[in-house]
Amino acid sequence: MYDVVVIGQGLSGMLSAIWAREEGCRTALVTTGAGKIMQSTGVMDLIPGSDGNLNEWMGIYHLGSWQQSRLNDAIRKFKTLMNRLGYPYKGEPQDLIPIVTGSGRIKHTALYPETISPVTEEGSAVVVGFNELTDFQPLFIRKNLQKERPLLSIDSIRIHLGKYSQRLMTQLDAARLLDQRDIRTDCIGQIKKQMAQKQIGRPDLFIFPASLGEDEWKETVGQFHSELRAKVTEAPGMPPNATAIRLNDRLKREAIRSGVRFYADTTVVGANMDGEEIKSLRIKTSGRVSNLSGKQFILATGGVLGGGFEITPEGIKESALHLETDSSGVMARLPVNLYPVGASKGVQMICHGIVGGVYTLLSTYEAVCGLRQSVTGGVGNA
Amino acid sequence: MEEVLETQVVVIGGGITGAGILRDLALRGIKAILVEQGDLGHGTSTRNHGLLHSGGRYAVRDPEAAVESYHENLILKKTIPGSIEKTGGLFVKLPEDDDDYAQKWLRSCKKLGIPVEEIPVEQALREEPYLNKKAQAVFCVPDGAVDDFTLLVDVCADAVRRGAKTLTYHKVTDIVTEQERVVGVCIRDVLTGMEKEIRADIVVNAAGPWGMEIAGMAGVPLKIINNKGMLVVFSHRFNKRVINRLRMPGDGDIFVPAHDVTIFGTTGVNTENPNDFSLSRPELEHMLADGKALIPSIDDMRLIRAYSGSRPLYQTSAGRGSSGRDVTRGMALLDHHERDGMDGFITITGGKLTTFRLMAEKTVDLVCEKLGVQANCTTNVETVSGRRTGDSFNKADIAPAARHKLRNWAGVQAPKIESALKEEESSHIVCECEQVTWAEIEAAMPEKGSFRLGGIRRRTRLGMGPCQGTFCNFRAAALAAEKGRATIEEADGALLHAVSERKKGMGVVATGETARQLLLMETIYRVSLGFGEEAHQNV
Numbered sequence: 001m002y003d004v005v006v007i008g009q010g011l012s013g014m015l016s017a018i019w020a021r022e023e024g025c026r027t028a029l030v031t032t033g034a035g036k037i038m039q040s041t042g043v044m045d046l047i048p049g050s051d052g053n054l055n056e057w058m059g060i061y062h063l064g065s066w067q068q069s070r071l072n073d074a075i076r077k078f079k080t081l082m083n084r085l086g087y088p089y090k091g092e093p094q095d096l097i098p099i100v101t102g103s104g105r106i107k108h109t110a111l112y113p114e115t116i117s118p119v120t121e122e123g124s125a126v127v128v129g130f131n132e133l134t135d136f137q138p139l140f141i142r143k144n145l146q147k148e149r150p151l152l153s154i155d156s157i158r159i160h161l162g163k164y165s166q167r168l169m170t171q172l173d174a175a176r177l178l179d180q181r182d183i184r185t186d187c188i189g190q191i192k193k194q195m196a197q198k199q200i201g202r203p204d205l206f207i208f209p210a211s212l213g214e215d216e217w218k219e220t221v222g223q224f225h226s227e228l229r230a231k232v233t234e235a236p237g238m239p240p241n242a243t244a245i246r247l248n249d250r251l252k253r254e255a256i257r258s259g260v261r262f263y264a265d266t267t268v269v270g271a272n273m274d275g276e277e278i279k280s281l282r283i284k285t286s287g288r289v290s291n292l293s294g295k296q297f298i299l300a301t302g303g304v305l306g307g308g309f310e311i312t313p314e315g316i317k318e319s320a321l322h323l324e325t326d327s328s329g330v331m332a333r334l335p336v337n338l339y340p341v342g343a344s345k346g347v348q349m350i351c352h353g354i355v356g357g358v359y360t361l362l363s364t365y366e367a368v369c370g371l372r373q374s375v376t377g378g379v380g381n382a
Numbered sequence: 383m384e385e386v387l388e389t390q391v392v393v394i395g396g397g398i399t400g401a402g403i404l405r406d407l408a409l410r411g412i413k414a415i416l417v418e419q420g421d422l423g424h425g426t427s428t429r430n431h432g433l434l435h436s437g438g439r440y441a442v443r444d445p446e447a448a449v450e451s452y453h454e455n456l457i458l459k460k461t462i463p464g465s466i467e468k469t470g471g472l473f474v475k476l477p478e479d480d481d482d483y484a485q486k487w488l489r490s491c492k493k494l495g496i497p498v499e500e501i502p503v504e505q506a507l508r509e510e511p512y513l514n515k516k517a518q519a520v521f522c523v524p525d526g527a528v529d530d531f532t533l534l535v536d537v538c539a540d541a542v543r544r545g546a547k548t549l550t551y552h553k554v555t556d557i558v559t560e561q562e563r564v565v566g567v568c569i570r571d572v573l574t575g576m577e578k579e580i581r582a583d584i585v586v587n588a589a590g591p592w593g594m595e596i597a598g599m600a601g602v603p604l605k606i607i608n609n610k611g612m613l614v615v616f617s618h619r620f621n622k623r624v625i626n627r628l629r630m631p632g633d634g635d636i637f638v639p640a641h642d643v644t645i646f647g648t649t650g651v652n653t654e655n656p657n658d659f660s661l662s663r664p665e666l667e668h669m670l671a672d673g674k675a676l677i678p679s680i681d682d683m684r685l686i687r688a689y690s691g692s693r694p695l696y697q698t699s700a701g702r703g704s705s706g707r708d709v710t711r712g713m714a715l716l717d718h719h720e721r722d723g724m725d726g727f728i729t730i731t732g733g734k735l736t737t738f739r740l741m742a743e744k745t746v747d748l749v750c751e752k753l754g755v756q757a758n759c760t761t762n763v764e765t766v767s768g769r770r771t772g773d774s775f776n777k778a779d780i781a782p783a784a785r786h787k788l789r790n791w792a793g794v795q796a797p798k799i800e801s802a803l804k805e806e807e808s809s810h811i812v813c814e815c816e817q818v819t820w821a822e823i824e825a826a827m828p829e830k831g832s833f834r835l836g837g838i839r840r841r842t843r844l845g846m847g848p849c850q851g852t853f854c855n856f857r858a859a860a861l862a863a864e865k866g867r868a869t870i871e872e873a874d875g876a877l878l879h880a881v882s883e884r885k886k887g888m889g890v891v892a893t894g895e896t897a898r899q900l901l902l903m904e905t906i907y908r909v910s911l912g913f914g915e916e917a918h919q920n921v
Contacts, residue, residue, distance in 0.1 A: 039902065041910045049908040103856070105912035134810050135853075137860035143870040166781040168811045237911050238856060304901055311897035313667065353905030 002028045002261070004371060005281060005294035007268050007320055008308065009035040011357065012342035012364045013300030014251040018081065019368040020298075021258040028292065029255060030263040030283060035248060036306045041101075041210070041236035042244035044111035044357025046093055051108040054093050061349060061359055067366075071358070074365030075111065085250040087217070088114045093358050100207055102136055102171075102237015104144025110358050113243055115212050115221055117233040121149060123204040127156040127235075128191060132169045135238035136209035145207075155200045159190040174211035175242035178220050188227045203230055210234040210241035217246060263292065268320040271297075271335070278335045281321070296337045296371050300364075303329070303343025305353050316347060339367035385578040389415045389547070391749055392567050392582040394554055394596055395589035396420075397427035398530065399730060401537040402742030402761070403588055408544035409764060410746060410757035415580055416538070416546065417569055419553040419592070421837045423534040426590050427735065428840060429659070429691020431613060431638045431645055433624060434458060434466055434526035435736040438473055438498070439631055441490040442483065447712045451736045452496050455524060457762050458739065464768035464793060465533035469639055471525025471624030472506060473498075475518050476675055479629040484519065487628060491523075498523055512620050512677050525624040527639055528735060531840045532769060536793065540766045551831060552578070557585060557600040557727070564600055564718075564726035573832050584749055587729040591656035591692040597729060602722045606731055608656055608692040612665055613647035614891060617684040617848050620644055620677075627676055634672030643686070646673055653692060661688050661890040684895050686848050687887035696732040713741045717748060726752070769793040778803040784817040791843075795825045812861065813854035815847020823858055824867070833868035835859065835880035850884045852903040856911070881907060 003025035006017045013029065014037075020027045046057045058068070071093065082089045089111045091097060096108035097118040104127075106119060119125070127145070129138030138156035146154055161177050163169075177183050194200075206224065212234050213220030224232045236243045256262065263283060270282040272291065280293035301308025301320050309329045310319040316329045324332040330346040331338075340346075342360040349355045355363075391407055393400045396418025407414040437452035459466055475484050491498045499522045506520035507513055513520075538548060549569065556568040558579070566581040587596045597604035619639045627635035638645045649665050666688060674680050696714035713733035719725040730745045743759040750757055774796050775788050780803065792799050802808045802821035810820050826841035827833070835855055838844050844858060845851025859877035862868035868876065881903065888900045907913045 039906075045909065048905070049914065101910065101912040103860075103911040103913065105914065107909075107912035107914070131807055132810075134812060134857045134861065137864040140860040140863040140870065140873065143863065144874070147870075164779075164806060166779065166784075166811075168814055238853065238906065239910065241910075305898060305905065307898070311893050313893055352908040353901040354909065 002026045002292070002294040004028070004296050004298060005030065005292060006298040006300055007281070008300035008302055008306065008344070009252070010300060010302045010306055010342065011037055011247070011251075012302070012344070012360045013298070014255055015078070015361070015364045016298045016300055016341060016367060017255050017260045018251065018258060019077070019364070020371060021255075021260055023368065023372055025371065027259075028261045028263060028294065030266050030268055030281065030292065032265060032267045033307070036302055037244050037248035037251075039239045040244045040354075041239075041241050042113060042247045043099065043109045043116065043236060044089070044361065045107070046096060046110045046356060046358050047351055048354050048356045049352035051096065053096070057093070057358070060351070063362075067362065070366060070369075071362050074361045075358075077365060078111075078361050081254070082250070085254055087246050087250050090114060100141070100145055100233070100235045102141065102209065102235050104141035104148070106145070106148045113246065115217055115234045115243060116236075117205060117231050119145070119149065119205065119233070120152065122151045124153040124201070125155075125205040125207055126195070126200060126203045127154065127207045129156070129158050129209065130174055130211075131158055131160040132163060132165075133161075133171065133174050133209055133211070134168060135171055136211075136235070141207070141235065153203075155198070155203070157191065157194045157198070157200075159187055159194065162186065170240050171209045171211045171238070172214070172240040172242055172245050174209060175214045175217075175245070178211060178213050179216040181219070181223075184220060184223050188224065191228065202228075206230055206232045207235050208232060210236040210243045212242065214242055214245060214249075217242070271321040271323070273335065276333070276336045278321075278338055296339070297335075298367055299338060299340040299344045300342060301344050303347060303350055303355070306343060308344050309347060339370055341367045385576070387415065387578065387580045389413045389580060389582050390584065390753065391415075392417060392580050392585045394567070394585065394587050395592070396422040396538070396548065396550060397425055397588065397590050398423070398534050398537070398735060398738040399427075399590065399733065399741050400588040401534050401541065402738045403586055403730070403745050404546045404548070405537050405541035405544070406742040406746040406759060406761050407749065408541045408546040409760050410750065410755065412746075412749065412753065412755060412757075414546050415582075416541075416548045417552050417554055417567065417580070418548065418550045419572065421550055421834065421840065422538055422548070423531065423840060424836070425592070425656075426691045426693065427534055428530050429613070429689055430530065430611075430735055431636055431647055432528045432530050432640050433636060433638045433735070434528045435734060436471060436523040436525045437494065437496045438471070438487075438491060438523040438525065439626060439636075441494060441496060442486050443631065444712065445490060445494055447734070447737075448490070448496065449494050450712070450740055451734065452494065454737045454740050455526065458528075458736070459526065461739075461761065461764065462533060462536065462766045464536060464766065464770065465529045467527040467639070469525065469527045469623045471523045471626060472510065473521045473523060473626045473628040474506070474513065474676060475520070475628040476514060477516055477518055478675070479627065483630055484628055488521075496523065510621055510623065510625065512679060513625065514676055514678050519628070521628065525626070527624065529640070530735060531843075535841055536766050536769075539794070550828075554596060554599065557596070559600060559724070562723055562725060564724060584726050584728065584752055586745060586749065587727070588731075588745070590694045590731065593694055593729060593731050595656070600718070600724055600727050602718050602724050602727065604716070604729060605697045607695045607697055608653050608658075609650045609695050610653045610658060610690050610692045611648035611650055612661060612669065612688060612690045613645055614666065614669075614685050614688045616644040616646065617686045618643060620683065625676055632672070634669035635676065637673070637677065650693075656692060658692070659690050661690055661886070663890055666890055685891035686896055687850060687884070688890045689887055694731050713737060713744070715741070715744050715748060767794050771796040775800055775803070778809060780809050780819060781811065781817065784811055784819055787817040788819075788822070792822075799825050812857045813842075813844045813847070815849055815854070816843040816845075818842045818844045818854065820861060823861075827867060833859075833862050833872045833876050835876045836883070839880075845880065845884065849899060850888055850903070851880060852899065852906060855880045855884070878913070
């Protein structure tokens with residue numbers, strides 16, 4: 001019997017589990033597949049796909065003004081955690097900053113890891129791509145960025161990582177290569193040489209793919225920064241982005257370290273109800289179905305994209321617990337001890353496929369606060 | 383001054399009929415230019431089942447079309463082997479299907495000479511495990527699967543090799559007539575806006591669903607019923623052979639294997655507009671419900687996209703109301719001199735993908751007669767180069783799956799691609815679903831003209847797999863800009879256009895995994911890559 005059972009290993013699921021452990025709850029995390037942080041950029045937007053401000057965001061997500069202080073608490077809690085995990089996040093939702101993407105577009109985001117720097121209106125920048133990496137083409141990015149930043153002086157160069165593979169190389173593969181000091185040193189040498197040849201002066205900013213190291217990101221960013229004597233930034237785009245993988249890996253390690261019990265490769269196939277309360281989950285591991293009981297449950301299955309909702313010809317269905325929902329995936333009768341977080345709250349919360357990192361942080365924080373209140377209120381002992 | 387070209391024959395329409403005519407003309411030594419408003423095969427020729435008919439489907443209702451189909455089936459298997467898979471086909475009788483029809487069908491096939499062999503139901507179920515277990519009788523016929531993309535590209539390339547010319551992305555704006563005689567066409571380069579004129583002895587209207595528009599330019603009345611059919615693509619191939627239902631032809635009763643996927647259809651709804659490629663969810667559901675009779679587990683299989691195309695069906699008199707399926711599937715060759723007193727103008731329409739060669743033969747026979755040229759048709763024996771290249775690409779340092787694909791795909795392009803692959807970056811895989819390398823993409827790009835992902839897709843299969851171009855369209859466009867093969871505006875425009883086109887075809891079948899894939903595409907472009915509002919402006 002667990003105090004809290006979390007379903008899903010995306011940002012909302014892992015954060016819920018970690019924060020529930022911090023509250024002293026015996027916590028289980030039921031996961032299947034690889035987790036959808038892998039497909040993200042690791043950057044936390046306010047309104048996905050739009051540059052709208054905090055007020056617009058609160059309108060879209062139907063948030064009350066009292067939730068603004070909770071949002072600040074949630075962000076503080078998240079930043080404290082990420083600091084402790086060695087992958088700090090910067091930024092504030094009140095003050096969106098412009099970052100460059102893997103297509104050379106500027107987008108405005110709220111929270112971003114330390115490997116990312118804003119792109120200024122003026123000054124100079126050099127886009128650096130790797131020959132082996134198809135997902136990040138520096139000239140293409142430079143030309144698109146130039147449209148968005150007409151006053152910025154931009155150059156682009158291509159260097160090679162020196163590793164060939166018959167399989168398509170991703171930004172994550174490149175990040176793992178750059179974890180190696182000798183490859184980094186070689187890359188820096190190539191950059192300097194080409195800049196000298198092309199008579200490119202030292203820029204204000206170097207723009208790289210989201211590949212500046214995985215475990216060794218600090219050393220990688222540090223070495224590029226100090227030897228190139230300019231700011232460096234990653235430009236996340238086509239998944240997998242190292243920006244997201246670092247977040248995923250660090251949260252997962254922390255969940256395991258803090259004692260969250262993982263039920264990996266396990267699918268939730270239903271819930272055993274007792275009146276308005278979930279008594280246990282029916283879970284399936286390698287073909288065997290068993291029960292997993294808990295006092296409270298967090299549904300963090302990530303909407304349609306994450307697999308929590310299934311679009312069927314008959315309408316939207318909730319696919320883990322098989323609870324009855326309305327046409328947008330909102331549960332008709334929410335069990336009293338179930339807390340949907342992030343995109344599990346229903347498809348009406350989704351902008352261009354996702355709810356955005358900031359809303360995920362807020363709803364996860366609120367769910368964990370909810371757990372605390374209902375435990376102290378005695379529901380757990382009923 | 384506007385450019386004036388001269389030739390003997392202008393062929394309007396870059397579908398398979400036009401391409402077949404162009405090749406036949408070239409083989410008979412007649413100078414010709416093919417004019418196509420878009421890319422080769424953007425219309426009906428690549429918006430069909432890809433079924434090489436044995437004639438079985440028409441044996442009862444349209445014996446003439448049935449016989450033509452069977453004969454052409456045999457010829458095409460010999461002359462264009464690179465685009466045909468000899469899958470064989472099954473006609474399956476279900477309990478609810480009319481016994482009398484089955485008897486009539488058997489008698490008719492026998493009479494027409496279409497080989498039919500009954501096989502035990504148990505054997506059929508063993509070989510096609512997804513088939514309805516309630517099947518009462520199963521008959522084998524020599525159906526096949528046609529890759530209509532390679533067919534069209536290869537037939538056209540063969541014609542060009544023999545001296546013919548093609549002008550794609552050129553729209554016919556007028557037919558030039560002088561004293562009841564067509565003497566040429568006015569065309570506009572849709573990319574540059576440049577106007578040109580082609581003077582010719584004969585103009586052949588092979589514009590399919592757009593044929594009425596062309597005839598109108600010559601002042602000739604023509605009634606074509608555009609009968610739109612919807613088809614869907616499953617994520618995998620679950621049948622070895624073509625599966626037909628043994629009943630009066632209707633909606634949703636043919637499953638055709640196409641490489642690694644299965645194509646299923648179709649429907650028939652008349653439409654006024656030849657550019658109408660709309661898709662309808664109710665139509666799809668109706669079709670799937672019909673298909674369930676043959677393949678009961680159809681609802682459990684993933685659909686990756688849907689598409690539609692119009693059959694241009696000729697009607698002798700414009701008055702008779704018709705649902706589309708009652709009109710003949712046979713071809714209509716119209717000598718407008720005889721019919722309307724307009725010399726130098728011929729329309730060829732109707733017919734089928736399977737009978738395109740015969741349509742071309744008959745058309746070119748008439749052209750020869752008009753030109754006074756004595757030359758016999760040889761397309762029944764002259765072969766088009768195949769696609770298999772034996773043990774080439776041995777030295778290329780590429781993934782085994784990419785090598786396999788190239789060996790079965792590169793065809794006459796093999797030496798060019800093989801030499802490009804020596805450069806490491808050209809050997810990078812751009813499309814993982816279909817294992818397309820940059821070398822292949824570059825070989826598929828036109829020498830001049832703008833960068834278009836649709837043209838590359840039709841020639842390489844880029845973006846045809848389950849991810850529907852989510853990753854590879856971006857890579858191909860960015861690489862084209864990177865390597866100076868496209869301007870940034872062209873690359874971005876092509877990318878956004880390709881993404882919005884793929885979305886249309888996925889949207890109507892977007893349930894389950896395909897809904898998820900569609901959302902992932904939206905999230906990656908709109909949110910991760912930050913394409914923002916411009917993603918909508920290009921639709």
